[in-house]
Amino acid sequence: MLLKKQTVWLLTMLSLVVVLSVYYITSPEQKGNDLAAMEEKENKETDKEAGTTETGEGSAITTNTASDEMFEALRLQLNDERSKMKEDLTVTMGQTDLPAEERSKAKDQIDQLNEIAQKEEMLETLIRAMDYEDVLVRADGKDVRITVKAEKQSRSAANNIIREVNNEIGNLQAVVVEFQIGK
Helix, strand or coil, rough: CCCCHHHHHHHHHHHHHHHHHHHHHHHHHHHHHHHHHHHHHHHHHHCCEEEEEEECCEEEEEEECCCHHHHHHHHHHHHHHHHHHHHHHHHHHHHHCCCHHHHHHHHHHHHHHHHHHHHHHHHHHHHHHHCCCCEEEEEECCCCEEEECCCCCHHHHHHHHHHHHHHCCCCCEEEEEEEEECC
């Protein structure tokens, strides 16, 4: 019996959904997140803040005890702030009683926010490739604040990170590298 193209397409898509569902449910990352959440609760009580070291030329190194929960909270806060700003700018763009210049500025600001988010994501990927557990990059104009989860603090590692950031972005006034010591 000959099947119609639509039937074959539908069966293919359904089988793909089933395979992806099984993979998602049985993936090791899903199980690892549950263990990490339990470890976070245990380590939460032992988190202590260490000192800050100036490295000159607008750069600093700070060491804290790491918490995956802190990284996620900072990411969520940053995303919420940006989403709120984008929402406000989108409302501004939609107002027909405003001059075209103001609506154009709002569009440019939205584009700039998206560009900053892409640069932060790219830098996070590059720094993670330097063998760090987790990285959070926050760019604000010409200042960049980088929080790195590592096993130990190192001035040479901080300088390598600062050099990498300057190579990728350039024209920065200050790059601050903060180390979060993981357990």
